[in-house]
Amino acid sequence: MAAEEHEGEQERDSIKEKARLRLREFDVRDRFSHLPLARASVLLPLMVRAGKLHLLLTVRSMQLRRSPGEVCFPGGKSDATDKDEIDTALREAKEEVGLQPEKVEVICRLVPGIDKMNYLVTPVVGFIEDTFQPSPNPDEVSNVFVVPLEYFIKPLNYQTVPYKTSSGYHGRMHSFTYDDPEHKMSFRIWGLTAHFAVFLALVIFRRRPTFEIDYDLDNLISSSESYFMNLYASVYERKKSNI
Numbered sequence: 001m002a003a004e005e006h007e008g009e010q011e012r013d014s015i016k017e018k019a020r021l022r023l024r025e026f027d028v029r030d031r032f033s034h035l036p037l038a039r040a041s042v043l044l045p046l047m048v049r050a051g052k053l054h055l056l057l058t059v060r061s062m063q064l065r066r067s068p069g070e071v072c073f074p075g076g077k078s079d080a081t082d083k084d085e086i087d088t089a090l091r092e093a094k095e096e097v098g099l100q101p102e103k104v105e106v107i108c109r110l111v112p113g114i115d116k117m118n119y120l121v122t123p124v125v126g127f128i129e130d131t132f133q134p135s136p137n138p139d140e141v142s143n144v145f146v147v148p149l150e151y152f153i154k155p156l157n158y159q160t161v162p163y164k165t166s167s168g169y170h171g172r173m174h175s176f177t178y179d180d181p182e183h184k185m186s187f188r189i190w191g192l193t194a195h196f197a198v199f200l201a202l203v204i205f206r207r208r209p210t211f212e213i214d215y216d217l218d219n220l221i222s223s224s225e226s227y228f229m230n231l232y233a234s235v236y237e238r239k240k241s242n243i
């Protein structure tokens with residue numbers, strides 16, 4: 001192996017090892033799995049490219065009933081055959097972009113989110129190879145692209161959108177526009193997908209973003225969990241009063 005290649009490999013291993021250690025501190029395992037909501041999972045696929053962490057994202061097909069054309073992570077609803085949230089994320093990533101489960105090094109599950117259909121959505125973080133060539137299933141995915149993870153704390157084009165859910169919960173939604181040099185296209189990443197990407201970047205970089213966030217960076221574990229529990233409580237109350 002040439003000396004340069006060896007150095008590149010060492011650098012990649014050290015970036016991954018640092019990220020692994022940080023992510024493991026935030027692993028929620030099955031702590032939220034008992035909550036009585038329908039379940040979905042997404043895979044947050046991380047790779048090292050040109051000495052930097054990158055995240056792989058997809059654009060949903062325009063034929064889908066839910067959220068057509070929106071950017072999201074590979075993922076979907078839980079199946080009766082899935083053992084846990086990790087199984088769901090890996091199965092969906094295989095179906096949607098042709099990523100083989102054995103090619104993913106699963107690191108952890110992060111604090112879940114709740115989507116507009118009141119699904120409990122668990123983000124599963126895993127490393128994939130930078131050589132991965134996606135084969136998008138055209139029924140579900142129209143495009144696949146990668147974004148440097150750092151973009152989600154130091155964006156060039158960012159907006160914050162205040163929102164209120166059907167359960168009455170007030171919050172802010174992040175919205176990023178990313179000009180992808182590879183596809184020569186702009187992608188808008190917002191809502192739940194942006195929420196997960198920002199949290200992942202905060203966990204790994206522990207740096208203050210250039211925009212406001214709803215967490216206390218000095219107490220990221222407890223503040224992210226209480227943010228989620230407040231959201232869950234408002235959804236739960238609403239569901240109870242609708243019974």
Ligand SMILES: CCCC(=O)SCCNC(=O)CCNC(=O)[C@H](O)C(C)(C)COP(=O)(O)OP(=O)(O)OC[C@H]1O[C@@H](n2cnc3c(N)ncnc32)[C@H](O)[C@@H]1OP(=O)(O)O
Nearest residue numbers: 040065066070072075076077115116121139190191192193
């Ligand atoms: C409160 C904040 C709300 C927001 O943030 S909206 C703003 C931005 N949007 C986002 O961030 C996207 C967030 N959503 C998501 O990530 C996903 O919707 C979520 C929650 C993981 C759920 O995953 P989905 O991808 O919707 O679910 P899924 O993959 O199980 O199924 C999608 C639909 O595809 C269908 N499908 C599956 N395999 C197929 C096949 N082989 N051929 C054709 N259709 C197929 C499947 O039936 C489903 O259809 P349907 O949605 O049930 O009508």
Ligand SMILES: [Mg+2]
Nearest residue numbers: 074075076092
């Ligand atoms: Mg899906």
